[in-house]
Amino acid sequence: xxxxAGRDARLSVPGQTxxxxxxxxxxxxxxAGGFKKVCRIEEESTCPFPGLxxxxxxxxVKEGSKIRNLMGFAMTRMQDEARDGGQTGLRQVVFSGSGRxxxxxxxxAEIMKRKIGGLHQMTKLQYKGLREVWESQEGGDSEVTVxxxxxxxxxxxxxxxxxxxxxxxxxxENSLWDERNRGEASQTAEKRSxxxxxxxTEPQAKRICL
Amino acid sequence: MAEPRSPVSAxxxxxxxVLPTPEGPTLEMDPxxxxxxxxxxxxxxxxxxxxxxxxxxxxxxxxxxxxKLLDAHREICIHGLGxxxxxxxxxxxxxxxxxxxxxxLAANTSTVELIDDLEPEDPDEAGEPLTRTRNNSAIHIxxxxxxx
Numbered sequence: 001x002x003x004x005a006g007r008d009a010r011l012s013v014p015g016q017t018x019x020x021x022x023x024x025x026x027x028x029x030x031x032a033g034g035f036k037k038v039c040r041i042e043e044e045s046t047c048p049f050p051g052l053x054x055x056x057x058x059x060x061v062k063e064g065s066k067i068r069n070l071m072g073f074a075m076t077r078m079q080d081e082a083r084d085g086g087q088t089g090l091r092q093v094v095f096s097g098s099g100r101x102x103x104x105x106x107x108x109a110e111i112m113k114r115k116i117g118g119l120h121q122m123t124k125l126q127y128k129g130l131r132e133v134w135e136s137q138e139g140g141d142s143e144v145t146v147x148x149x150x151x152x153x154x155x156x157x158x159x160x161x162x163x164x165x166x167x168x169x170x171x172x173e174n175s176l177w178d179e180r181n182r183g184e185a186s187q188t189a190e191k192r193s194x195x196x197x198x199x200x201t202e203p204q205a206k207r208i209c210l
Numbered sequence: 211m212a213e214p215r216s217p218v219s220a221x222x223x224x225x226x227x228v229l230p231t232p233e234g235p236t237l238e239m240d241p242x243x244x245x246x247x248x249x250x251x252x253x254x255x256x257x258x259x260x261x262x263x264x265x266x267x268x269x270x271x272x273x274x275x276x277x278k279l280l281d282a283h284r285e286i287c288i289h290g291l292g293x294x295x296x297x298x299x300x301x302x303x304x305x306x307x308x309x310x311x312x313x314x315l316a317a318n319t320s321t322v323e324l325i326d327d328l329e330p331e332d333p334d335e336a337g338e339p340l341t342r343t344r345n346n347s348a349i350h351i352x353x354x355x356x357x358x
Contacts, residue, residue: 103295106347110321123317125299125351127307151299155319167316167352 035134035144043129048154049094049122057090061097061105070108078116091159098128098152109155113172120162121155121170128152244328244340251291251322259283263290263298273301276353280305280313285354291322292346302351316352321345 059074077090093112097105113119127149134144156162162169256262261276279286290298299317306313328340 100296102299103292103347106295106319106349109319110345110347114321121319123319125303125315125317127303151296151303153299153317167314168318169316170318 034137036137038133038135038143040133041131043131045126045128045152048124048126049156052092052094052156056092056094058094058096059108061095061101061108063100063104065101065104067104067108067111071111074108074112075115078112092156094154094156096152096154099150102151102153105153105155109157112157116159118172119157119159120172121157122162122166123168123170124154124156125168126152126154244330247327247329249325249327251324257287259286261286261288263288263294263301265294265297269297269300272297273304276301276305277308280353285352288351288353289348290351291348295347295349298349298351302353305353312355313353314356316354318350318352320348320350322348 057074057077059070061070074093074095078093080090095105095109095112109121113121128151130148130150132146132148134146136142136144164171259279261272261279263272276286276288288298288302290296302315302317306315322345324344324346326342326344328342330339
């Protein structure tokens with residue numbers, strides 16, 4: 001059963017995962033029947049960066065967020081620390097966004113990388129669960145809960161080195177992504193095996209051999 | 211009215227009070243009127259296992275193409291620019307889901323410089339062809355079966 005047309009019972013059951021993609025005929029039916037979206041609940045997704053210290057600034061980029069607002073805030077926080085020079089300041093920031101905000105999220109990260117040099121980057125992709133409650137407009141108080149999945153992105157920018165062997169890692173200042181990739185494609189096999197033994201203790205090594 | 215647009219008549223208005231009627235010609239003489247032509251993005255390397263995702267081709271066709279390449283090469287690179295970023299991510303995540311977690315994703319982001327050409331509507335006008343550059347974000351996702 002993909003749709004639960006009962007009362008709001010489904011809302012309180014977190015284990016139930018009923019997936020209806022946006023293009024499924026079931027969703028179209030709900031449109032045709034005169035349903036109205038009542039609420040929208042984003043499910044808590046697991047943090048894509050395990051082992052991240054608490055208190056890291058997380059910028060949640062939404063579809064309507066203005067880049068100047070986001071960047072104005074994030075840049076001040078990241079640059080404040082540089083003036084104080086203390087280790088306690090802000091050294092990492094996470095930009096995350098889903099659905100139509102993904103492009104904006106990447107743009108924010110790219111702008112910050114350009115303005116603050118030497119940032120290590122880790123990019124993670126995952127699906128994010130979304131629950132929508134639709135209410136019938138035809139008198140009956142039947143409710144329908146729809147599960148949707150949205151693609152989402154999280155980008156961690158860090159002044160401190162990150163694990164270069166983790167998938168999604170990007171060293172600072174590699175605008176020549178394609179060249180790097182071309183070189184990597186031919187040498188991946190042996191390079192990987194050498195790196196794994198040496199660079200675990202010294203992440204900088206990977207950067208130099210690029 | 212009979213006079214076609216010419217830069218001379220625009221710069222030397224003999225009697226400004228007499229010309230309230232021809233709204234159209236004056237608008238057309240606006241020197242800011244250009245056709246915007248977007249050049250194609252810079253040529254990027256294309257290996258056999260590179261996929262450049264666009265918004266014109268059917269989504270399912272692109273997904274099927276990626277799946278087929280993945281079976282042959284064990285590792286593919288999906289590239290998306292601008293609006294196609296979403297689609298690139300979607301394809302990568304769907305491939306991963308249908309593999310029951312056997313596939314890994316490694317995403318990188320970059321900025322791509324794009325060039326627009328501004329061509330004057332009327333070649334007789336003084337306006338010169340201009341070019342303007344702007345940046346757009348791009349994503350490159352490596353989809354691969356990790357080595358055991």
